[in-house]
Amino acid sequence: MNGVNALEELILTRHGESAGNAAYRAARAAGAEEAGIPERDADIPLTETGRRQAAALGRWLAKLPDDERPTKVVASPYLRAQDTARIALAQTHFGPDEPGGLRIEVDERLRDREQGVLEGLTSLGVERRHPQEAARLRRLGKFYYRPPGGESWADLALRLRSFYRDLELSSPGERVLIVAHDAVVVTTRYIIEGLSEQEIMEIEKEPIGNCSVSRWRRREDALRPVVFDDRAHLFETDPTTP
Template identity: 70%
Template structure:
């Protein structure tokens, strides 16, 4: 991807733990059809743990060598991601511009919003079957987005980012699906490869990094939580 490869560093982080993550975990393995999340997706806040994770991310930023420090931070407008960026930047002993881009928002689930897998199977059995048949990469729920839809909006985002910050060092604060699809774009992966990668959940406040080596961006780390485990958080 030419636009991405014009950057010097590309760093992606998933937001810290949110109250939505906590609510979803609490119903896993139960017979619940709904997640119990009451806020709209854009308004789900960080949990106390998530705020602490964001601060640990900020301490990692503070310790970076000068030639690796971000020159720009771009965040999803969703509260959990934007607050992750704000909290992290408050820990850094240097000033970095922060801007918001709606193309970094989480994948939209449409009519399936707020449902557990059990809820989808019971309330929308035809959609559950369609998702099984098409596969995660191409399936689009009614009113929602497929992974290929995410790829389309991210291609535009990265093209614009290259024009705004050529040769820049960028930190993107976003969501798990955006991290995975970004890797698909940066590394030129296939559907099979990206779905295999997606089997490993992207950890809250984890880091995925790519560095310019003269021929394009090359992976440095993916889904790395060393900065969190060293701060006393359990491994994801």
């Protein structure tokens, strides 16, 4: 992601807390094998907490100086990401409802990593229902393991490289806000910073916060890290926001 006609800045955020996030938390606490999510992954909605987080993100965006605010917004096609983007931009003076405001573009390459046959299962559920897959995961390692019908982290990196290559060609000099998923944020760091498998899997152990901010800004003809998984803005106006 280098070059003269290249992106000026990337701002990445994970969607606000979703009903799926809450269901997995409850399932793990109860020692359950599955989260019991009725919707397909693409249709999982935000919780009320997630909507508050999205609004807090929007207030942070609204305070950015003109030379730092996004000039383009791209979101995952999944409901939780698109709703986060809409709620956040509604707090600003440059959202899609404002005259000349930014519209939210959607790109399917920003969707969450696909889990295949393991979708909806907790780690306990994977061990009990798919012991051979659990053993294969341990043998191959998390980065290269691909569940049946799903994607590995390496697969995700391939489609994100394609996305960013197209984004650079179509948006030179722009500051782009991307609203997507935790795996997209982590894998973007892997791509931009040229990290190793071991480095990115170590970073992945700490979950990315919902509506946290990660930024890379162009310096010396390359995108350089500014902040990663920053959540300070979520507590500035609502200290109860998790």
